[in-house]
Amino acid sequence: MAKTAPSEAEPTWDLIELLFFAYRDFVSDPDHVLEALQFGRAHHRVLHFVNRNPGIKVADLLDILRITKQSLGRVLKQLLDQGYITQREGPRDRRQRLLYVTPKGQALAMRLARLQTDRIGRALADLEPGAHEAAHRFLAALIDPEARAGVLKLIAQADRASRADD
Template sequence: MAFKYVNMADITRDPSVPRRNSPSRDGAAGEADAVSERLDLITHVELLFFAYRDFTGDPDAVLEQYGFGRAHHRVLHFVHRNPGLRVANLLEILKITKQSLARVLKQLIGEGFITQRAGAEDRRERLLYATLKGTRLAEKLTALQVKRIEAALQTAGPEAEAATKRFLLAMISDEDRAQVEALVRVSRPGDVISQED
């Protein structure tokens, strides 16, 4: 049986609305250009869906062995990357409810992937750390994703790394961008990375 390519835009298109990429009655070139640009942007949306599917698919297979999902992965990743992370800060990073985080944290702590300690100054403060077991899993998952990104950047060419970084940062909302840059330690050309980082 032969595989037939189906354009995602055709699948999701409302059939009651006429196709916008057909020539306009007055033949206005500007409208045709605008429609073409919109279709190009829709292509980017679809590529992002497929890229995310494969980017998360590699670790999903590993997480499934533990009975974990993507929420567990995100929590473990940021706790591992930021030892002593406050629960309040983790909520802010992930933008999820306390109930959602509590459920995931309970499982990660219960199974020995994360440990929770009281703050030195404020005993009510809960600080999170990845255990050795959690560190090993976090690093395994990160290695899978780094490998995929490394291969994609190599295929895309020498300018791709800086352009991709700019693009991803631009996708983040204006009010969160500076905080995200600080959190993920975005390096810029000419930055010197110390051995401690």
């Protein structure tokens, strides 16, 4: 009498709610730092993906964030004006404005990533070996199938790009 019916009748309440609570706390550490700088989560996202993908095109950033160029423009302008991000003309296509973090921008991006990494590290420290890979597979499997390959490629490519700077 444990299972109510075939084909998984009962919603997966635990994971639904844990995703809510985990994500809430996961973004809270950066939020506090950003607040002191008069920035919000939107700035964080932009700074993060520019830091991870130096020279990214505006159009590609819009694809990743899935927001309109007007929404992006607002926060991007502030990051540019305050010297966290710079633009350079595309070498081949001079219409493009390729985005790069400045040293100041990189420092902030890394500081925020460090906070989230610390939280993840504390979480994994409590768990079995292989927990990192298990979490990776679960989260990747939650992504829309059409988007999944692109996301995984983006992550892998960004890793190569940043290691090339060492």
